[in-house]
Amino acid sequence: MFRHLLLAIAASILTFPVFAARLLDEGTVGINGQQRRYYHLHDTEAVGTPILLLHGSGCRDYSVRMQFYFERYPAPLSVYYLDKPGVQKGADGESCTTEYDAADLMENRVSDNLAFLDSQPDLRARGPRSVAVLGFSEGGAVAPLVALRSPKAGWLATIGAGGLPQSQVLLIFADRGVEPYAKPFSRDYFLQTYADIKAHPDDVDKDFFGHKYRYWSSHLFYDPLTTYAQLNIPIINAMGEKDESEAIEAGRALRDFFTQRPQRNFRFVEFPNASHGLKAPDKDHLQDFIASLAEWMKANPPPPAPR
Numbered sequence: 001m002f003r004h005l006l007l008a009i010a011a012s013i014l015t016f017p018v019f020a021a022r023l024l025d026e027g028t029v030g031i032n033g034q035q036r037r038y039y040h041l042h043d044t045e046a047v048g049t050p051i052l053l054l055h056g057s058g059c060r061d062y063s064v065r066m067q068f069y070f071e072r073y074p075a076p077l078s079v080y081y082l083d084k085p086g087v088q089k090g091a092d093g094e095s096c097t098t099e100y101d102a103a104d105l106m107e108n109r110v111s112d113n114l115a116f117l118d119s120q121p122d123l124r125a126r127g128p129r130s131v132a133v134l135g136f137s138e139g140g141a142v143a144p145l146v147a148l149r150s151p152k153a154g155w156l157a158t159i160g161a162g163g164l165p166q167s168q169v170l171l172i173f174a175d176r177g178v179e180p181y182a183k184p185f186s187r188d189y190f191l192q193t194y195a196d197i198k199a200h201p202d203d204v205d206k207d208f209f210g211h212k213y214r215y216w217s218s219h220l221f222y223d224p225l226t227t228y229a230q231l232n233i234p235i236i237n238a239m240g241e242k243d244e245s246e247a248i249e250a251g252r253a254l255r256d257f258f259t260q261r262p263q264r265n266f267r268f269v270e271f272p273n274a275s276h277g278l279k280a281p282d283k284d285h286l287q288d289f290i291a292s293l294a295e296w297m298k299a300n301p302p303p304p305a306p307r
Helices: 002-015 062-069 098-103 106-119 138-149 166-176 187-199 213-219 248-259 286-299
Strands: 022-031 034-043 051-054 078-082 131-136 153-159 235-240 266-271
Touching: 022 062, 022 106, 034 062, 034 106, 051 106, 051 138, 062 078, 062 286, 078 106, 106 138, 106 213, 131 138, 131 286, 138 153, 153 286, 166 187, 166 248, 187 213, 235 248, 235 286, 248 266, 266 286
Parallel strands: 051 078, 051 131, 131 153, 153 235, 235 266
Antiparallel strands: 022 034, 034 078
16 A cells, blocks of 8 residues: 555656746846836746736835745746836935936836836747736736737736725725825825826826825826726736725725626626735735646637737
8 A cells, every 4th residue: 555655645746847936137228319127037847827916016125025925826937027217226215316206107117017028038939818917906907008009918907906096085085084095194185186187197296105296197087997898818907805004995886887897807806804915914915826827728729819
């Protein structure tokens, strides 16, 4: 019996794929005449469906978190992340560079990542509907625009981003009495600030919630449903019920939008009592959700690209 057990274990080892290592490489690519830093997290012995990662707001060096996010992702893995301009290696996000502030616009993030898909050699060689786009937080608002405008995009996954304009989300938090949106701030404060941002959309001296007016004028009033309405690839959206940065009402609005369009391939996952990062008191769901994307992509192939 023991001999049979050893033979069974040996057979499983021989038939199970062996991956030598998971590596994080750093490279540079030319975009709009400038050399830009990017990262590639990948397994060495297999090539998976490429994932374009778009992270959240701010000038923190997010590359140090990439391996943690994909720790439970089954091999093969291939994730690309284009750093934002002006982000310094190891930066904690407390102080942003002038270069970062000048480039910190939604349109720039979209166009930079589109150029990255067309410039980085491995991604450039990819055909239509062959790359997955994954966005966290602010990146979850940008990712649908990238997916819509790039023929390479075959799947869209977002975390901590929904289907309402950010201006509406802040008012929802204020009306619900959530701090700091309701205290020390208020609905009236937000409405007054929105008017001021609209009156001074290019102002780089005034700040609101940690960003320049110029940044907010590109993000605050954008309606994501106008983009989602045009997407015809598999989409999955995950949010925490107690998200403190993006109101769960925004995720449910996206869910309701697609409920009225049952022919579209959309899935909404709401994690009870979980935060913006999908962390609940009893469990951190982030790594497991990201790991589940491998099977979700396999089970939901994109439709053929239009000719």
